[in-house]
Amino acid sequence: MATEKWVFMVTAQTPTNIAVIKYWGKRDEARILPVNDSISVTLDPDHLCTVTTVAVSPAFDRDRMWLNGKEISLSGSRYQNCLREIRSRAGDVEDKEKGITIGKKDWEKLHLHIASHNNFPTAAGLASSAAGFACLVFSLAKLMNVDEDPSHLSAIARQGSGSACRSLFGGFVKWTMGSKEDGSDSVAVQLADEKHWDDLVIIIAVVSSQQKETSSTSGMRESVETSLLLQHRAKEVVPKRILQMEEAIKNRDFASFTQLTCTDSNQFHAVCLDTSPPIFYMNDTSHRIISLVEKWNRSEGTPQVAYTFDAGPNAVLIARNRKVAVQLLQGLLYYFPPKSDTDMKSYVVGDNSILKEAGLDGASGVENLQPPPEIKDNIGSQDQKGEVSYFICTRPGKGPIVLQDQTQALLDPETGLPK
């Protein structure tokens, strides 16, 4: 290892994911081993992702991390476990151009700087820990020349946050719970890539909430301790649903996909209600959105839209195709219009080219939208201004990538400090 004060760094981007068969409950808290398998859809990182820059330099005197520009502590066991696991697999690194050579053994003595940024507001209650830990592990693996496939890396990301292991792949992903005590077989595998079913359009309603929510980690701990329904779900229900969901994805069978996704989300929230004390993640707005989707699906005869909710009130709606997504957005905007002075392009973000297809990009505003014919009156009239903070339009997306463009790095290449 040379003694000069060089900085060597890597920047990567990792997607977030939404579970369609939920992970809820651990059998081992420290290793983060789940009580059941789960399946997720990776969301397009163009709209929702984490970017992380990791740097190493002999000039650094300790490991440090900045999240969304603010320094945070790395002392927690989740960070420590990920750092230890990845360091123990580090390889030799050589950058001839810069004259840098780092031997396998050197990694134990060298310190790291890590800067991470989400391209969506953390406060929105969207699963930022999934993309965050996946990106931390992926970028460190690239920096340290770790020779492991994404499934092996997923077992490390899992120790940061369970759902993070599924963000190591694009498309449709299964996290197999595994049976080994050390967790080495509790890994994510890709079921199909994002091109396999690219008709799907995903609209996320970021629902306003004043309520301080129970974190997933403590919520699922309380469910494991108190809910009998959780035991039944893990043993009897999920194993069958996983097989059915794998088939539905393989055959692009939207009717089965929707039935399984909605039922599983509802059962997860039933487990939360069955927890003592009960946990309420959904609110009245979430319930109104379920009602709207259920009515529409029923009136069409075949499912058009699937819904799923994680540990918060936000709705993740999966439309069978673009045409359906346009109608869905019109219906949503009819019931949940923006506050009067809101620009439509900041109310519908992500792939907002959909606004044009919905006829909402010009002068003609939401006030001209007609009520969806099947829904008539009983989810409430058009008076829900402000219940939804904004919508994100996205689609199934790709897995982690290294960003080669140095201008996207979050750390200064000379100092290794945040730019």
Ligand code: DP6
């Ligand atoms: C409801 O992965 O956030 O989103 O493993 O304790 O970090 P920890 O929990 P986390 O839980 C996610 C729960 C969920 C369902 C899911 O993503 O499968």
